Amino acid sequence: MIPPGSWLGLLGGGQLGRMFTMAAQSMGYKVLVLDPGAESPAGIVADRHIQADYLDSKALQELARHCKAATTEFENVPAAALEFLAQHCLVSPGAQSVSVAQDRIREKRFLSDIGIEVAPFAIIESPAGTGAAGNAALLPGILKLSRLGYDGKGQIRVRTQDQLAGAFRELGQKPCVLERMLDLALEVSVVVVRGFEGETATYPVSENEHVNGILDLSIVPARVSESIAHKARESAIRIAGQLDYRGVLCVEFFILRDGRLLANEIAPRPHNSGHYTIDACVTSQFEQQARVLAKLPLGDTSLHCPAVMVNILGDAWRRGEPDWRKVLAHPRAKLHLYGKAQARAGRKMGHITLLGEELSAVVETARDIKAGLAA
Numbered sequence: 001m002i003p004p005g006s007w008l009g010l011l012g013g014g015q016l017g018r019m020f021t022m023a024a025q026s027m028g029y030k031v032l033v034l035d036p037g038a039e040s041p042a043g044i045v046a047d048r049h050i051q052a053d054y055l056d057s058k059a060l061q062e063l064a065r066h067c068k069a070a071t072t073e074f075e076n077v078p079a080a081a082l083e084f085l086a087q088h089c090l091v092s093p094g095a096q097s098v099s100v101a102q103d104r105i106r107e108k109r110f111l112s113d114i115g116i117e118v119a120p121f122a123i124i125e126s127p128a129g130t131g132a133a134g135n136a137a138l139l140p141g142i143l144k145l146s147r148l149g150y151d152g153k154g155q156i157r158v159r160t161q162d163q164l165a166g167a168f169r170e171l172g173q174k175p176c177v178l179e180r181m182l183d184l185a186l187e188v189s190v191v192v193v194r195g196f197e198g199e200t201a202t203y204p205v206s207e208n209e210h211v212n213g214i215l216d217l218s219i220v221p222a223r224v225s226e227s228i229a230h231k232a233r234e235s236a237i238r239i240a241g242q243l244d245y246r247g248v249l250c251v252e253f254f255i256l257r258d259g260r261l262l263a264n265e266i267a268p269r270p271h272n273s274g275h276y277t278i279d280a281c282v283t284s285q286f287e288q289q290a291r292v293l294a295k296l297p298l299g300d301t302s303l304h305c306p307a308v309m310v311n312i313l314g315d316a317w318r319r320g321e322p323d324w325r326k327v328l329a330h331p332r333a334k335l336h337l338y339g340k341a342q343a344r345a346g347r348k349m350g351h352i353t354l355l356g357e358e359l360s361a362v363v364e365t366a367r368d369i370k371a372g373l374a375a
Helices: 015-026 057-066 079-086 095-101 104-113 127-131 133-138 161-170 226-242 285-293 324-328 359-374
Strands: 007-011 030-035 048-051 069-072 090-092 121-124 141-145 155-158 176-180 184-194 200-202 206-211 214-220 247-256 261-267 307-313 333-337 348-355
Touching: 007 015, 007 057, 007 079, 015 030, 015 285, 030 057, 048 057, 057 079, 069 285, 079 090, 079 095, 090 285, 095 104, 095 261, 104 121, 104 176, 104 261, 121 127, 121 133, 127 161, 133 161, 133 176, 141 161, 155 161, 184 226, 184 285, 200 226, 214 359, 226 247, 226 261, 247 285, 307 359, 324 333, 324 359, 348 359
Parallel strands: 007 030, 007 069, 030 048, 069 090
Antiparallel strands: 121 176, 141 155, 141 176, 184 200, 184 206, 184 247, 206 214, 214 307, 247 261, 307 348, 333 348
């Protein structure tokens, strides 16, 4: 066990890191953030911020000297940084686990190899690959960059092979995955936690709505059958185990109109769809991240009551500072802002969690608040 009062390291300075830092500090830990940004959301609340590149050898050595353990807040931290730190302190998650989720090609192959169903796909690594005969069966589809895509970025919808060839050029002719577009009923996700001794816990399944590729609402518990919810949780546990994962991981799933459950993506970190856990669960996903990192027992993942999380994007500032009184006029609304100085369209600036006893009423209130922010 790493006792409270010890230093924990964090690679990444975004809002996920901010929420981890605050959770770890509430348990008595000190947090050192390594991030290249001058005023990152996590860096401004951390006990110490080293402003440097993730592969800066001096910065990594400094973090390793101070910290007994280190974690990440986004999946694209260079594997070499995690491998270096693993020689000097405890690291969660490990470089090998993260490397699978960093690359859609590896991710799709991994999921298929362990028997988790995914959408029909093809790997395209060259211009010649766009003309493969088998691609016709995957159209209309979505061409996705294998690496560094997020929130709908690095993805292009295509209906014909000519469009596919053009999209591949538009994405820089870098390795991609072509996925067939499916008739979806819902998109859901499961946050799973796995400790160093293999102990696991899952949170309630979240039902997710997206706008322009960015998460808009998360509704918990998801309005799905218990059999689907059970299969999603069990699949998430299996994925974490097969990855030999240590830490908090989110698995996104598609539910098709015919009732099939398909894995979409793996996020090797706390997830936007799990933000509701801060206010609605006994133990938040960020406290769990700190617990795993410090080799403490996992916390209870039980839901206090139904909840809806509403993302707040920079668009809400187009007419100036939003009137937060209208949000907080709802006594069971919880406002979380991320400390970002500049609001831009599509940029995640914060979130609101609505709590209540009746899910349908909570969803209605959440939609009203969202509409008020957009007005």
